[in-house]
Amino acid sequence: MTIILYDVCSNTRGVAWSPSTWKIRYCLNLKGLDYKTEWVEFPDLEPLYKKLELEPTVKNSDGSPRASIPLIYDPSTKIYLTDSVVIAEYLDKTYPGPSIFPSNTIAIQSLLETAYIVHIRPIIPLVMPAACDKMNPRSADYYRVKRVEALLKVFQVGDTLPREVYWTQYRDGLGEVDKWYSKIDGPFLMGNTVSWGDFVVGSCIIWLRVIWGEESQEWKDITSWHGGRWANLINALQKYEKIM
Template structure:
């Protein structure tokens, strides 16, 4: 059975930086499921017409098509119940909270810190779309929105719940990683792939957790291409 994940790429097809796609890639590795990743760009909407969707991730698992990173994790638990990601109803509800925490607290702070690096990492054909859509969302230019000092301060405050949990356990899900870790870690992979910015200090318990996450699944995250690996792309 062919399993395909449509995955956002940047200036190089090997540069895969979507936080949502990284959630799914870690979830698939957690389940021990092989997948073919197909590069997709922001403006290539026609490539996803079969899914009646206009953004990634899109997972094609045989005859099944699933969109939205969280729904893909739920699908994987239903279709492949071994090595659960989200757990029972109560645990799944807590994981849903972490999804919103990552998307509404961490990602906005990271975005403000790295947005110009992110813009530089996007394929040139996608930059006009990205600029227009994000400036409409922010109500200001990318350059005006970009404020690393404010972003890092916002992120530092937002990381307090993670610090508390990571002083209790090696992973958000306890002694071993699972869906909660992947839901949050995706936004850090997003930043790692497109920017060289240091988001947390080496002494922060979050940093130690990030290092553990990078080494999971045969170094899935650590081996990923970064913008600094693309000749002439990082400035």
């Protein structure tokens, strides 16, 4: 049976940009599962949750609930799931195939995600406004009003410094992540074995590729940093990029 992956649409048909959903898309493709993407606009997420009688698991900075992605529906078990780690763990326990958390590493890899976010916070004030350019007008308007300022608060980062300061801080933050990868040979955190941590890192990097484009100076910079580490990672993850 076909799993439904809900994702926020872009203004280019069939192009996925959300890093939250990319993590789950990577997982589904790793497992070789049959799925299809159900595209929705940002303002339609809350009505969708109400229609499906779902309780949001994410909260706004003021503590109020917020309908969010990723969200999947598995018709084989008749279950809806949100929250990326919860979904990934469910897929790993429910379906055979390559493990998303090899060698029972779910606990440590969940902590890794938190650490990674700390290192990449400086990119938020640069990419959030640019992300609006990839959305349809309804979603872009919603995103500007409801999400940009809120996410700056969540990530505890301002938006008043010169662009080059944030860019340098982001490069240096990725440099700390590069040290993790440098501990072992191979493109992935576990050498030649892909895992959840790589999907977390890769989803945020592919986000920037979609937002700025492969011909942009930003993308050229990122792929040149740290000995080409991030270009190599994205190339190694390419087999899991299929959008269905």
